[in-house]
Amino acid sequence: MRHALLSLCALFACGDNARVPAVPVISGDATLVLSADGTQLVFARGDTTLLTFHADAFQVGTIDDLDEADSYDPYWLFLDGAPEPPESLAWKALERGARMTVLDSTSGKLVLDVGDTEVTFSASAPGTFEVHVAPQTNRAVAYLRVRPDADATEGFYGLGEWGDTVMHRGKLRPMQLEVDLESESAVVENHVPVPLIIGTRGWGMFVESRRPGTFDVARATDTLIDVTYGTAADSAAGLDLHLFSAGHPLDVLAQYFGITGYPGLPAEWAYGPLLWRDEPKDQAQILDDITQIRTLKLATSGIWFDRPYATGVSTFDFDPVKFPAAKTMLQALHDAGLRYGVWHAPYVAPASNDIDPAGAQHDFAKSRGFFPPVLGVFANKWGAPIDFTNPDAYAWWQQSLKTYTDPLPAGYGVEGFKLDYGEDIVVGLLGRRKAWKFADGSDELTMHHDYTLLYHQIYRELLAPAGGWLLTRTGRWGDQTKGMIIWPGDLDATFDPQGAKIGGSRAVGGLPTAIAFGISLSASGFPFYASDTGGYRHSPPNNEVWLRWVQASTISSAMEVGDSSSQMPWEFTPENGRTQQSVDIYRRYALLHMRLFPYVWSYAKAIAKTGHPIIRPFGLAHPEVGQHPSDQFLMGEKMLAAPVIEAGKTARDVWFPPGAWLSWWDATPYDGGTSGVKATVPAPLDTLPLFIARGAIVPMLRDTVETLSAVPANSTIDSSANDPGVLWVRVAPGSTRTTFTVYDGSKLAQTGGTALTFTAGTLFTQGALFEVIATPAPPASVHAGAAVLQQRASLTALKQAAEGWFWESATGGTLWIKVAGSSSITVP
Template sequence: MRLDLARLQELHLADLRSVGTAAAGVTERGPFRLEAHAPGIVRLTIGSRTLPDYGLVTASPEPCGVRLTPVPDGLLLAAGPLRATIVAEDFQVTLARNGTTLLGPPKDAHFRRRYRLPRFAATEKGFFLAIDLAEGEPVYGHGEKWSRLDHRGQWLVSWNEDALGVNAEASYKNCPFAWSPRGWGLFVNTPGRVSHGVGFAPLSHRSYALEVEDECLDLFLIAAADPAGILERFTWLTGRPGAVPRWSLGAWLSRAYYRDADEFLGAAAKVRELALPMDVITLDGRAWQDTRTRFAFQWDSRRYPEPRAVLGRAGELGFRVCCWEYPLVSVHNPAFAELAAKGFFLTDERTGDPWLHEWDPAPFGGVLTPLPTSGIIDFTRPEAWAWWRDRHATLFAAGVDVIKSDFGEQVPDSPYCRAWNGDRGPRLHNVYALLYNACVHEARERFLGQGLVFARAGWAGSQRYPVQWGGDPQADWGGLAASIRGMLSWSCSGNPWYATDIGGFYGGPPEPLLFVRWCQAAVFASHMRFHGLGEREPWLFGEEAQNLVRATLELRYSLIPYIERSLALTCATGVPLCRPMPLAFPEAREAHAFDTQYLFGPDLLVAPVLAPDGEVTVWLPDGVWWDWHELERHVGPKRLRLALPPDRFPLFVREGVEIPLAIPVQRTAEWGEGDIPLAAVRRFA
């Protein structure tokens, strides 16, 4: 734990010394400002920003009829239904909506001193603040986290890591944004590390404490009628989700890894032979590059002397091709010296040389080839950005359709690591993933007309650059459950894009039943991918599993008209495709404990099977719900305890809706452009 509790409990910001008519004042840590940024959003800043902000906030302020009124020892800022109050004593800031206080200073006193936690405090690396939590109040968001969706009681760190699994707090995609079903949200506008004590008992089970490692505190406070409204405001602020091409919604086939062209094309041909609907096949890291010199934008000529011919054959089999990359260049690459001379790598300030990333060989030994010492591309330098972007042209021209932009968590936590723009490792570390994926997204947009990536790491704003996948889960039932929670936590953080590794990444091969259940769960995400160390092709798990997977894939493709309709709403409003119970039904507190079930779009309720016995408990919300498989009518709210055979899984539909079902195809291109031809419209009445 980085937080020194005793130290923080003694550090306090100086009282606000003055509050002017423009809601501006001064603290000992620099200027203070409280302003209405837009309807439903109040912005609080302390200190001045001299370092880059990286455009995490994309929306300019909007007029919202601000009124300023003096109050005892402070000022009241009113904007529509919002009221923000700043009181000089102990620097108290309160946010209310329609007369209900949503956010305010912590109320837990201390026997020996006035307050257990300071409202605001200076720390060696930035700022500390604390807000009050109501008794039992849940808190959601924070990016991709694997444990309970309600983070009350947890200590979380917004810091991207190569987590090597889904079993601990560390994760690949973080976002310093949180919200409560009571109607408030907060976003720390920073690329730096943010630590969250969310009702964390060693600090205070009654308060939400944050430590922000940055030169200034830039905090957006959001208030809305419900969680959907909070996410609408947050994605308005940081960017709406981008659009994706239809073919990307089909199934993706991958493994780590296809060793040569024959194995790659053999898998593609087998898919068509067995009539398994799929659209994309992936060449992973070691599949097409020489590992010793990667990443080089060059094919391993020993295995791929004619890459255009190989990709052309994949196209003839009806596949789009995804190719792997990462933003590092081996010291053994012939281009390394040239790139270093141009200043295209992050540098070591002590020597002026490129900062060299040394890989920990432990995770790779015996499983994957160890990786070479490498330089890290500096995406803050415009010339380096343009070089990396434009090098993709040859890949796209050869027949590559999308890039799997792997890694992005390797910028070191060292003040000696320096970027071209003057920033250093600790502040660049998190936002590096956003810059990297924005560059690759821009490359595809420039050369193929529409941006798209398949990324592992992310930060606030990553919803603008779809798609992300969920890291490297263990190939067991716990890995499946954690992957679903990771997806839903990412959804709660304003990002609808997600795919899991069907079957799990490591610790396999998975048992056939787990493979089938994972595939069934994966249907109900924005994207669907088979991937893992070793074989993950459906025909390798037995005929029964293969047939069940085929039926599951056919269901996925039949639902693509519904998925497209739902994603159009997501891109317009920021409300995610996968909506966990606290987001979909904030008033139904009983539902919130069911944190692996969710709405898929507005009308389908999914509860993945997470145990080999097929037993699952489903909570049906208020209203009438129809069982998709059995056409049985249920009136909620109620619990259902089910024990289901391998060909059945909990899927329910709201009464009164129509679900369009596409005609069967083996790949989305068979539908042509425009509206998808329908085989039927299922009506649930």
């Protein structure tokens, strides 16, 4: 009807005088402006063009009739040698340079007739626009497509979990799990696809769709971002997008969270380190692990029981043969300051299954209709997943899980879950459906997204509201609200990058891939991440791989240590090549990870205000440098890490952001200049290249802490949960005043390392111990307010005293200053 009216208007010479004039749409400092000739719509912030929508940017993929057997997964449209596209597929769009017709225009809304689509742009939150693309055609619609042009030189981030490179220029990124028969895992390793792309000029685009989609990022030309969704039977509902403009690209994440929800926080103890064995042997082994952890003084906050620990999958118990006194064992873990979780998956294996049968549970579920009514292809060892869209199945599963989560001694006192598998529901294989149908009437074309959310939700609801422990292999947009830690699945226990040749297949990837996964997730709305330290496939890793992985895991938003060989850090074998020196190095890095908790947790808490992730891609945090490494990153604003990811390397190149930087270990200076500088840094096997900016303030726990978990009152184990203690504060003196607010409200400030301030918060009330590095000579005196602090004979003596100061030559000269409470310190 709309097209008929437009034709009548043309017939009766409505002419140009009848055209609705285009008014710029304004949202904060962002605008959408249609060119005078109507051929392009410019999304801009001030004078900076962010995206340009030409007349051919909005397209409809039509066909004669929809085929119910076709998944309309657009990924296959972009691959050479892939299944042929639907025979009658025709793309309907205006030609580039054609005029788009204004149907309605105000400062808050613009409606355009763009050939076979009607596109509505609406201002929403400041700097944000909602976009609705509606097809206007009598033919069946298979695909909807949006193709803006971006800057030819900028970098592109987001889009979820990717292990080849963190910057997506020149990449094809599907928004669902896809088959890749050349990979050793047989899938494209994108277990957390997120349809959010962020440009380094300060913009983002989020596609709010659960249908299969694909981002083709500047492959056809160096400016074209081609976003295609297989909307098929849902096409009448159109396609919804959101455009974001922000002064800094990291700020885009807050706008995205405003729509999909801000990330939740895991439990504090989940930060780790956590230890695990792939196949726990028995109760005696677990009890010995407790002894080893505490005797060797290995900073550890928890463990988990990986499969097999139960009678079967899923029997909701502990195998009484392996664990004859399971609750006594679990209480021993608690007494040692070790929280614990268990591996789980959404299956109940039939009694006939060769692996982990759960006959009684399976038969009950089958008799009640708790499996999906129509089953597709299974991607697991145990059979059909439970249908969580069935309210009765949901309630039964959750009630069964309470056997684990109810506190000791009535239950097992489990406080978290490692959630594996659950990826059976895919949109199809090679473009054809493998149909699923669920109790609520949904199918795989949306449940490839929704099942993940339900799977994680059913467990999260049973954990402490203030934060439990969910370690998940998968995630989807909106999932981040549950506070899960993403674990990237089974990586290679090697230095191989993703795609390296391994026999006749391509590698999933080892340490380089683990680092890239974590960085890419941080730019995609999932701030918590931990890979299996050392890898999983082909494990155990050799000593060099393991130590370099330990170093990389140290500077992460969570740390877990284990692999498929089930070898703990203190276990030496010819295969792993570890020695006592390996354990000593591990102890140092595990302790550093735990000690950094106040720094990391302060940034974690700040996400709710800033949206900024803890781990930050170098190229996104510092777009002015124009470099996009996948093997170095920032932790917070002031720490820079560059793990070694190649065998035999004892030095590596590092890009430094603008400004002055110091080595964490010895305060060697590095100058990033005004636009970033690349330098070669030493990296012997026991050393992670780690740096802090001049002016950095890094709050830390004391150097004796052993766990973040509570211990009994009479325990000798050093627990920060029992006693937060004195706040240690490393300072890299900078000439300008800098500040840091700790997550408990404690406030810190420094100016030149000669003026320091500590204001106690709610937890750290016992004072502060400042560690001012790069101080080449001892001071004549140190003052706290009007008082002159006493110089102590050693660092040990200073620790034992209520206050005072001590200078030593380590780390470029270190001035240690201790105060008993809130204080302003000056060093004349």
